[in-house]
Amino acid sequence: MDSITGDFGQVLLWSFWFFIWISALMVWIRCLFDLFGDHTLSGWAKAGWALLLVFVPWIGAFIYLIARGKSMGERQMSAIREQQAAQDRYIQQVAGTATPADQIVSAKALLDAGDINQAEFEALKAKALI
Numbered sequence: 001m002d003s004i005t006g007d008f009g010q011v012l013l014w015s016f017w018f019f020i021w022i023s024a025l026m027v028w029i030r031c032l033f034d035l036f037g038d039h040t041l042s043g044w045a046k047a048g049w050a051l052l053l054v055f056v057p058w059i060g061a062f063i064y065l066i067a068r069g070k071s072m073g074e075r076q077m078s079a080i081r082e083q084q085a086a087q088d089r090y091i092q093q094v095a096g097t098a099t100p101a102d103q104i105v106s107a108k109a110l111l112d113a114g115d116i117n118q119a120e121f122e123a124l125k126a127k128a129l130i
Contacts, residue, residue, distance in 0.1 A: 024058055024061070027061050027065070028053065028057050028058070028060075028061045030072075031053060031060075031061045031064045031065065032050075032053060034064075034068070034072045034075065034076075035049050035050065035053070035064070037075065037079075038071075038075060049064060052064070100128040100129055103124065103127075103128035104124075104125050104128050104129075107121050107124035107125055107128070108121070110124075
């Protein structure tokens with residue numbers, strides 16, 4: 001019975017260390033992505049931080065988080081805002097933002113060109129005014 005308990009304890013211990021290792025690796029990778037995505041740092045500063053993160057990875061990551069943690073969040077929020085604005089612009093471009101008057105003018109042009117009849121024009125005009 002002791003071997004089962006001991007084996008289970010070993011599995012729990014290995015699971016714990018595996019979780020710690022993966023978490024630390026994710027923090028380290030996040031620091032690297034933030035470092036190279038920061039346009040305000042000079043090349044020398046990036047090189048210095050990269051050396052620290054590569055040669056002393058875990059301590060370097062903690063120092064990076066302490067020194068630049070607040071600005072990491074600000075840069076991430078700024079990037080999210082820029083991405084959201086770009087998405088909004090794209091959606092407006094694709095969906096079109098024609099006013100009801102623009103839609104009626106377009107329908108009138110189609111009527112004048114003979115592409116639609118009077119009933120279709122009235123239907124388009126009613127739809128635009130809704």
